[in-house]
Amino acid sequence: MNPQDQSASGRLPGAGEPPSAGRGPGSRDRGIRYVRRLSNWTAAALVAATAVTAGYFARTTGHAPRPAQTVAGAQSGVASSRQPCVTVPVATSGGSGVSTQLPVRTCGPAGTGSRPVVIYVKSGERGD
Amino acid sequence: MMVEPRWARVDLGAKGVAVAERDALGTDARVAVWPPDALPAALAAVDAELRRLDLQASRFRGDSEISLIQGSGRRAHKVSRGLAEALRVALAAARWTDGMADPTVGGALSALGYDRDFASIGTPAGPLPAVGPVPGWRSVALDGNRLRLPDGVCLDLGATAKGLGADRAAAAARRACRRGGVLVSLGGDIAIAGQPPAGGWPVAVADSSRAGDTPPGQVVSVAAGAVATSSTVCRQWLRGGVQLHHIVDPRTGYPARGPWRTVSVAARSCAVANAAATAAIVAGQDARAWLTSTRLPARLVNHDGAVLLLAGWPAADGGQLPLARRGS
Numbered sequence: 369m370n371p372q373d374q375s376a377s378g379r380l381p382g383a384g385e386p387p388s389a390g391r392g393p394g395s396r397d398r399g400i401r402y403v404r405r406l407s408n409w410t411a412a413a414l415v416a417a418t419a420v421t422a423g424y425f426a427r428t429t430g431h432a433p434r435p436a437q438t439v440a441g442a443q444s445g446v447a448s449s450r451q452p453c454v455t456v457p458v459a460t461s462g463g464s465g466v467s468t469q470l471p472v473r474t475c476g477p478a479g480t481g482s483r484p485v486v487i488y489v490k491s492g493e494r495g496d
Numbered sequence: 497m498m499v500e501p502r503w504a505r506v507d508l509g510a511k512g513v514a515v516a517e518r519d520a521l522g523t524d525a526r527v528a529v530w531p532p533d534a535l536p537a538a539l540a541a542v543d544a545e546l547r548r549l550d551l552q553a554s555r556f557r558g559d560s561e562i563s564l565i566q567g568s569g570r571r572a573h574k575v576s577r578g579l580a581e582a583l584r585v586a587l588a589a590a591r592w593t594d595g596m597a598d599p600t601v602g603g604a605l606s607a608l609g610y611d612r613d614f615a616s617i618g619t620p621a622g623p624l625p626a627v628g629p630v631p632g633w634r635s636v637a638l639d640g641n642r643l644r645l646p647d648g649v650c651l652d653l654g655a656t657a658k659g660l661g662a663d664r665a666a667a668a669a670r671r672a673c674r675r676g677g678v679l680v681s682l683g684g685d686i687a688i689a690g691q692p693p694a695g696g697w698p699v700a701v702a703d704s705s706r707a708g709d710t711p712p713g714q715v716v717s718v719a720a721g722a723v724a725t726s727s728t729v730c731r732q733w734l735r736g737g738v739q740l741h742h743i744v745d746p747r748t749g750y751p752a753r754g755p756w757r758t759v760s761v762a763a764r765s766c767a768v769a770n771a772a773a774t775a776a777i778v779a780g781q782d783a784r785a786w787l788t789s790t791r792l793p794a795r796l797v798n799h800d801g802a803v804l805l806l807a808g809w810p811a812a813d814g815g816q817l818p819l820a821r822r823g824s
Contacts, residue, residue, distance in 0.1 A: 452512025452530050454693040457700035457715050459515075461760055463727025464523040464658065464683025464705055 500547070503527075503539050513693065520546050521658065522556065522613045523683030524706055527669065530693060534673035541672035542680060545665040552579040553653050555602060556613045565643070566602075566650060573643045580641040586656045589771035590633035596775035596786075598746035600631045602650030605744055608751070609735045614742075617733050624736035627749030654742070659724050659770025662687035666766075681705065685724040687766040692719045696816055701795060703729040703758045713758075713797065716809075717816040722766035726773035727758040743777045754780025755798045762793040762809070762817045793818050 503516040506526070514532035516539060518525055525546065529538045554560040558567075565573050575583065586599040604627045605611070609620030636651070637644040645651070659682075666680040670689035677690035679697045684705025688697055696717035703713070704727065716723070728751070731742040745752040759776040763769040772792055776783040784804065787794045793809040805811055808818040 450531070451691060451694045452510070453695060454510045454513055454698055456508045456510050457698045458508060458510070458513065458528040458679060459526045459681040459686055459697075460684060460700040460702050460705050461681070461686050461723045461725040462684040462700075462702040462705040463725060463730030463758060464685070 500543065521550060521554070521661065521682060522615065523658070524681075525683075526679075526681040527665075528679040528697065529669070529673060530676045534676055534678075537672040538669035538678055541668040542665040545668050546661065546682075548578055549582070549657065549661045549664065552576060553582045553657050555650075555652055562651060562653075565645065571644055571646060573645065575641050575643050577641060580638065580643075582653055582657055582660055583636075583638050583643065583651075585660050585767050586651075586653045587633055587636060587638060589656045589767070589775075593771060593775035593778075593786075595633060595746055596778040597655035597771045598630055598633045599651050599653050599655070600633055600635065600649050601654075601744040601746055601749075602652035603627075603648065604630050604746075604749040605652055605742065606650060607749075608740055608744075609733060610731075610740075610742055614731055619734050622736065624738050624740075630744070630746040630749055632746065655774040656767050656771050658682045658685045659687075659722070659766035659768070661685075662722065662724075662766040662770075679718075685722070685766050685770050686718065687722040688718055688720065695719075698814070699723060701725060701760050703727045703797070705730075713803075714795070715813050717814060718762070719816060720819050721762060721764040721817075722769045723760060723762045723817060724766055724769035724773050725758060725760040726770075726777050728752065728777060729757055743774060745778050752778045752780065754778070754783065756780070756783055756796045757799050758797040759783065760795040760809075761787070764819070768792075 501518040501520070503518045506515040506517055508515055512532065513528055513530045514535040515526065515528045516535060517527070525542070527535070527538055527542050529535050550557065550560065552561050555562065555566075557563055561576060561579050565575070583599070586597075589597045590599060607625045607627050609617060631646065631649045635646050635649055662680050662682045662685045665682070666678050666687035666689040669678040669680060673690070675690075677688065677692050677697075679686060679688045679692075679699075686699060696719035698715055699718050701714045701716060701723070702725075705725070726743060728741040728743055733740055741751045743752045744750065754777060756777055759773045761769045761772040761776065763772060769792070772787065772790060772794070776787055776794065776796065779786050783796060784806070787796075787806050791807050794806040795809045796804040796806070798804070810816060
């Protein structure tokens with residue numbers, strides 16, 4: 369479909385524009401039908417193009433690296449340039465509450481080789 | 497009316513994030529958000545979720561829904577949607593862990609002396625009672641919001657409730673913030689929502705959730721999902737000259753006596769991570785095989801301090817936790 373076709377020969381007369389010479393009521397009806405046909409084609413083409421585009425995004429999303437997973441109910445966003453860079457621990461995952469034991473000595477490497485083995489002894493009732 | 501502790505800002509010296517903490521649910525709660533100006537909205541949302549969970553499932557509040565049920569003397573109950581969800585999660589965790597994380601340990605815990613908020617336990621009087629196996633999760637029937645609880649069955653949702661609370665709170669906080677990312681820690685059970693900071697949220701993994709109580713174990717980076725830790729080192733008390741802790745083995749009714757003192761697990765939801773960590777402590781010698789079967793990244797520390805890493809849990813400090821394959 370060539371958009372220029374529509375403007376060249378299928379354009380409706382503008383408001384107040386005199387009909388062209390040699391164009392009677394019959395030719396005007398033909399023009400209207402022609403424009404309607406073109407409009408239908410335009411709409412169909414737009415629908416088709418949108419579907420193809422949506423399909424492209426769907427395929428691209430399927431192959432793209434997955435965004436960060438989040439817990440249920442949360443949104444995951446695309447990477448943002450405003451993301452901070454945090455290097456210190458913001459929280460500690462550990463047993464809940466306060467330990468009633470204190471480390472009394474350290475000796476030798478732990479299983480990972482990077483941490484001391486810590487021997488615990490009870491330091492007394494200190495419930496919390 | 498109970499007075500809710502106020503949040504205190506925590507200055508970590510980290511730019512672009514805001515952190516606050518307060519006591520909650522008998523333990524510590526911590527919230528980290530970015531951008532920092534989203535903190536008030538996040539805290540309000542977390543407060544609402546914690547209040548809700550406390551009123552639904554706390555064993556130590558006389559006015560909580562679960563306490564009223566336990567004290568009603570009736571077997572059949574209609575429960576709120578929130579408690580139904582908490583019970584459903586607890587029963588699903590029990591099934592998944594083959595009963596190692598069992599919500600019917602409440603009676604055993606009470607008999608051992610853990611029958612009130614831990615801060616009030618002190619040293620219970622009397623010798624160590626004979627407890628025996630717990631009634632078992634199969635004795636509890638939940639159909640929608642209709643609960644049937646046999647006589648003598650006392651529920652304790654400790655193996656899943658904090659994890660579920662962290663999941664709920666993180667999701668609610670993220671919705672309230674509408675942008676950025678949120679981390680919520682409830683007694684060391686950590687859920688994140690939204691976009692993490694570049695490289696993930698740095699999280700320390702240790703025996704205790706309270707920094708300074710125990711030496712740091714490791715720092716990992718969490719970019720998605722959740723991480724939870726259970727430890728026999730925390731919440732110990734004496735009864736009849738015997739040192740007890742709060743993780744009860746449903747098979748014996750006594751505190752678990754396996755080789756692992758602390759287990760941390762990563763999963764897509766904190767409730768799953770919470771249940772898996774508790775189950776691993778209970779499973780003892782079988783923990784390695786069971787955790788391996790779940791394919792969840794895990795870090796186990798034995799009583800000598802030796803560390804076992806499973807399913808891609810990073811060995812190096814600062815390493816990023818792999819995304820757990822299950823637990824969503």
